[in-house]
Amino acid sequence: MAKKPQTVFVCSECGYESPKWLGQCICGAWNTFREEKVSDTTAAASIMRKLSGHAAGPSKIAEITSLEHSRMDTGVSEMNRVLGGGIVKGSLTLISGEPGIGKSTILLQTAANIARKYGKVLYISGEESPEQIKLRADRIGGLAEELYVFTENELETILETIEEWNPVFFVIDSVQTLYSSRLTSASGSVSQVRACAAEIMRVSKAKGIAAFIVAHVNKSGDLAGPKIVEHLVDTVLNFSGERNHGFRIMRAYKNRFGNTSEIGAFQMTQEGLREIEDLSSSLLEESSKGVEGAVTTAVYEGSRPLILEVQALVAGSGASFGRRSSIGLDSGRLNMIVAVLEKKLGLNFTNRDIYVNVAGGIKPEGTGIDLAAAIAILSAATGKPVADPGMIIIGELGLTGELRGIPGPERIAGEAQRMGFGRILLPMKNREKWHEKGKIEAIGARDILEAVKLSLQD
Ligand SMILES: Nc1ncnc2c1ncn2[C@@H]1O[C@H](COP(=O)(O)OP(=O)(O)OP(=O)(O)O)[C@@H](O)[C@H]1O
Ligand SMILES: [Mg+2]
Numbered sequence: 001m002a003k004k005p006q007t008v009f010v011c012s013e014c015g016y017e018s019p020k021w022l023g024q025c026i027c028g029a030w031n032t033f034r035e036e037k038v039s040d041t042t043a044a045a046s047i048m049r050k051l052s053g054h055a056a057g058p059s060k061i062a063e064i065t066s067l068e069h070s071r072m073d074t075g076v077s078e079m080n081r082v083l084g085g086g087i088v089k090g091s092l093t094l095i096s097g098e099p100g101i102g103k104s105t106i107l108l109q110t111a112a113n114i115a116r117k118y119g120k121v122l123y124i125s126g127e128e129s130p131e132q133i134k135l136r137a138d139r140i141g142g143l144a145e146e147l148y149v150f151t152e153n154e155l156e157t158i159l160e161t162i163e164e165w166n167p168v169f170f171v172i173d174s175v176q177t178l179y180s181s182r183l184t185s186a187s188g189s190v191s192q193v194r195a196c197a198a199e200i201m202r203v204s205k206a207k208g209i210a211a212f213i214v215a216h217v218n219k220s221g222d223l224a225g226p227k228i229v230e231h232l233v234d235t236v237l238n239f240s241g242e243r244n245h246g247f248r249i250m251r252a253y254k255n256r257f258g259n260t261s262e263i264g265a266f267q268m269t270q271e272g273l274r275e276i277e278d279l280s281s282s283l284l285e286e287s288s289k290g291v292e293g294a295v296t297t298a299v300y301e302g303s304r305p306l307i308l309e310v311q312a313l314v315a316g317s318g319a320s321f322g323r324r325s326s327i328g329l330d331s332g333r334l335n336m337i338v339a340v341l342e343k344k345l346g347l348n349f350t351n352r353d354i355y356v357n358v359a360g361g362i363k364p365e366g367t368g369i370d371l372a373a374a375i376a377i378l379s380a381a382t383g384k385p386v387a388d389p390g391m392i393i394i395g396e397l398g399l400t401g402e403l404r405g406i407p408g409p410e411r412i413a414g415e416a417q418r419m420g421f422g423r424i425l426l427p428m429k430n431r432e433k434w435h436e437k438g439k440i441e442a443i444g445a446r447d448i449l450e451a452v453k454l455s456l457q458d
Helices: 038-052 077-083 103-118 130-140 155-165 190-207 228-232 279-284 331-345 370-382 409-418 428-432 448-455
Strands: 007-011 033-037 092-097 121-125 147-151 169-173 210-216 235-240 247-255 263-269 272-275 294-301 304-316 324-327 352-358 391-393 423-427 441-445
Touching: 007 038, 033 038, 033 190, 038 190, 077 235, 077 247, 077 263, 092 103, 092 190, 092 228, 103 121, 103 130, 103 147, 103 169, 103 210, 103 272, 121 155, 130 147, 147 155, 155 190, 190 210, 190 228, 263 279, 279 304, 294 370, 294 409, 304 370, 304 409, 324 331, 331 352, 331 370, 331 448, 352 370, 370 391, 370 448, 391 448, 409 423, 423 428, 423 448, 428 441, 441 448
Parallel strands: 092 210, 092 235, 121 147, 121 169, 169 210, 294 391, 324 352, 391 423, 423 441
Antiparallel strands: 007 033, 235 247, 247 263, 263 272, 294 304, 304 352
């Protein structure tokens, strides 16, 4: 009789199991299969199933008692904003980010704030000693009376402690360091992460305790471990930033209790993460006004307008085809902008390298930054700076070189005025409907050619 296989290969994206290693999974992901013990994957799957298993059958929607969506104040208004107004009771949030970015710091700050306001909080760490955590708490002012630290890696002990202590909030730092003794595979494996996250979810939901789980990311910035965990939890936050500048940006990629367009901005300091309320000022602190290749522009991050700088560098390339590289601007968008500039202004960038950088690690989602990026590239290529350093430039660039209006230019103008800018160059479509009565002067341009004439020095 053929021996039953002992191991199985599991896709870390979707959890699909295959008896042999596959290059591509049925979910379309490449190179995601990890070897696991059969018994472990079965146990992990049964834990997952238990999570959704309500004993009762279908219920009338009108008769279901509503969950009280009361939210807890994290004491960090930037975090409240990203979460949609605070932490929803009984919700599970995953926070991911590169090593050393400040995940443990922000969660310890949050845990201390919640402990001061609402009562007992458990900070469960599988990767640091109590002394290390105390050291951090000393530094960041996190010595709250009701904050308890528990260093443990075994899931079953952790669950027992949570049930017994019944905190209002708990933190798990990190899910990759936990292991369930019901499985034999190592912590951090697909089955372990899957089972641990599912069990934490079950306890959090059953007892109505809000919780945060830290998750590590791999080199490419994806969550290390199964994607399935991201589907499981209520909210997925990412913490990122330019380490050198100390800026940290928090974004929600998924939020079952709010929108995902708001960002939170922080500065890493000796005393922990400090909130940046006036992000435009911080972003403009190191701007290089009046230098070629630098253009001041504005973007919306969620509901707030931000004034920031976009920089470009154009240099001769050693290769016959120049490099196109951008930070903060989508590479497809950059290629399109370069193509429009070539076509409409009769330029040739074929053997030129083009670099574009949006300041402060901000990655604007809209297309309102197109015109500023185009002017920055032209300014870098021609060596002509923007004529008026007190001018900001906004607008979307169309394929025919026309400028398209962007939503909410008045609020951008308000922010620009607050920051001391006197003029705003924007698409004619926006100019025609201009209602702003402030001091800022609005100048409309129909297409890229007109915008260049109105912005760059002769
Ligand atoms: N004494 C200090 N003064 C100022 N900043 C500090 C100090 N100690 C640590 N930091 C900052 O805190 C960061 C580490 O923060 P933290 O441990 O919260 O990160 P993490 O995301 O939890 O990291 P890991 O992935 O290793 O768990 C360091 O990179 C550094 O920027
Ligand atoms: Mg940490």
